[in-house]
Amino acid sequence: MKAAKVVFVLGGPGSGKGTQCALIVEHFGFTHLSAGDLLRAEIKSGSQNGAMIQSMIKEGKIVPSEVTVKLLQKAMLSSDNDKFLIDGFPRNEENRSAFELITGIRPEFILFFECSEKEMEKRVLGRNEGRIDDNIETIKKRFKVFIDSGLPVLKHYDSLGKLRKINGDRMKEEVFESVRPLFTAFAKKD
Ligand SMILES: Nc1ncnc2c1ncn2[C@@H]1O[C@H](COP(=O)(O)OP(=O)(O)OP(=O)(O)O)[C@@H](O)[C@H]1O
Ligand SMILES: Nc1ccn([C@H]2C[C@H](O)[C@@H](COP(=O)(O)O)O2)c(=O)n1
Numbered sequence: 001m002k003a004a005k006v007v008f009v010l011g012g013p014g015s016g017k018g019t020q021c022a023l024i025v026e027h028f029g030f031t032h033l034s035a036g037d038l039l040r041a042e043i044k045s046g047s048q049n050g051a052m053i054q055s056m057i058k059e060g061k062i063v064p065s066e067v068t069v070k071l072l073q074k075a076m077l078s079s080d081n082d083k084f085l086i087d088g089f090p091r092n093e094e095n096r097s098a099f100e101l102i103t104g105i106r107p108e109f110i111l112f113f114e115c116s117e118k119e120m121e122k123r124v125l126g127r128n129e130g131r132i133d134d135n136i137e138t139i140k141k142r143f144k145v146f147i148d149s150g151l152p153v154l155k156h157y158d159s160l161g162k163l164r165k166i167n168g169d170r171m172k173e174e175v176f177e178s179v180r181p182l183f184t185a186f187a188k189k190d
């Protein structure tokens with residue numbers, strides 16, 4: 001597992017993480033692992049953690065790291081790929097330290113989509129995927145959790161010189177043109 005190359009993809013709810021990950025997969029052959037998607041699949045699977053995960057997501061809270069890191073680790077181990085985009089993780093310092101401790105992996109860099117709350121709110125409310133957290137009450141809570149718990153993680157990686165900030169407040173094609181050079185450089189280094 002230590003040979004795996006990981007890029008963490010962060011940003012507020014609706015900042016475009018999943019959308020940009022799909023484009024990176026298409027152009028650069030990474031495997032996309034969304035922590036939120038893995039947690040939602042765990043609810044659907046009827047796991048004994050399902051009810052707890054569902055209630056945390058509904059409240060916009062962060063699921064205990066042990067649960068999420070195990071799901072990510074399992075997905076990485078069952079993949080043939082060695083390049084992963086881990087989307088929506090780490091969401092807090094506990095997520096970050098648990099991942100490093102359990103997997104021994106340090107990320108190559110962190111892709112961070114900066115986007116205004118007004119734009120993120122509009123996108124999430126228009127997403128229409130039936131998510132239990134895409135409603136105005138939960139969105140407000142998710143914004144607060146992002147500021148309170150997510151920003152310290154970004155500060156940490158900034159202090160290590162690993163943070164790559166992208167203006168996510170543009171059309172998705174324009175955003176991707178800012179993302180592309182980061183992965184072109186990464187592919188050359190590989
Ligand atoms: N640049 C963009 N401009 C306009 N709409 C966008 C853009 N990027 C994504 N969207 C749309 O906004 C919604 C949210 O995007 P996406 O699911 O990629 O965000 P996310 O950061 O993964 O959100 P979450 O953290 O809630 O999972 C989707 O409906 C998507 O199609
Ligand atoms: N590291 C994570 C990632 C996600 N969750 C929970 C809480 C989030 O609000 C929800 C949805 O995530 P998204 O799809 O928006 O990335 O999933 C978590 O607890 N820990």
Ligand SMILES: [Mg+2]
Pocket residue numbers: 017018034036088
């Ligand atoms: Mg997403």
